[in-house]
Amino acid sequence: MADLSSFPITQKWPPAEPDIIQLYSVATPNGVKVSIALEELGLPYEAHKVSFSENEQKSPEFTSLNPNGRIPAMIDPNGPDGQPIGLFESGAILIYLAEKTGRLIPATARERYETLCWVMFQMGGVGPMFGQFGHFHKFAADKVTNNSYPVERYRDESKRLLGVLEGRLKDRQYLMGNDYTIADITTFPWIWCADFYYGGREVLEYDRFPAVMAWFERCMAKPASQKGLTVPA
Structure with a gap:
């Protein structure tokens, strides 16, 4: 033991x-x-x-x-x-x-580093910006009633990042092509959170990003995703 x-x-x-x-x-x-x-x-x-x-x-x-x-x-x-x-x-x-x-990441060095680029894109971009959007849109809305700048700043940056994802996913099943990787796992929960938890689907105009939404649904449909989203209970 x-x-x-x-x-x-x-x-x-x-x-x-x-x-x-x-x-x-x-x-x-x-x-x-x-x-x-x-x-x-x-x-x-x-x-x-x-x-x-x-x-x-x-x-x-x-x-x-x-x-x-x-x-x-x-x-x-x-x-x-x-x-x-x-x-x-x-x-x-x-x-x-x-x-x-040895799974959820490509075996070749070139594709491995490309995967890590998208992991860092989420860590340095999607996570912080979506998180700040959620903070001001939902949790601190009463504190910025007379100042729209914080919500607009993080809303617009979050939409810009969705646009980057849209361009990447336009002709791909997943961020690295046909293979599901840690790049997908690190990113799609933020798309879920901004909708389910922050109530931001309409504000972030999710309908403008059909490739992102199709990818998001593919990720969400996986049994491991459905289980993992509830852990810890």
Whole structure:
């Protein structure tokens, strides 16, 4: 049995099965990326819910694994050298899982780096901009009643990024062509979130991006996506 006692986070969220991957997360667009990938890869894992209402992501136990205090974080008891490894940042975790299994990422160096470009496009663009749009459109709407600039700025940038995706997906099934990769997994949850959680479908004019919407539906239809979107419950 794996010994995870060197990870203080396990004191707050004790593992029932320490020999399998331990996921610390909640069902946000960043959080579900990892659960979707784990489901798609068929890797056994144990999910621990990190309560935002109780600010658990800022607890000493959680920040011992991710000093930035953001979900998701993960422990793999079977790391690259056979020893447990702790990981944080959703993009880094997806890359790790893809390389660990040799799946969801192309085998050739050229296509691998191209995939990583699209992963970083989401991490540096889609996620931050959609997140700021959601903040001002939904959560801080009362604070910007007399100032439309924040909503307009992030709305317009989010639409611009949707346009970039539209151009990429116009003649492709997935971001890397016919193959579903971590580039898709890291990106489509934000399209879901902006609609389902932020109520932004009409404001972001999703109907103007038919290739994005068709790709989004393909990603959402996967059984692993449907399961992963609900983890942790």
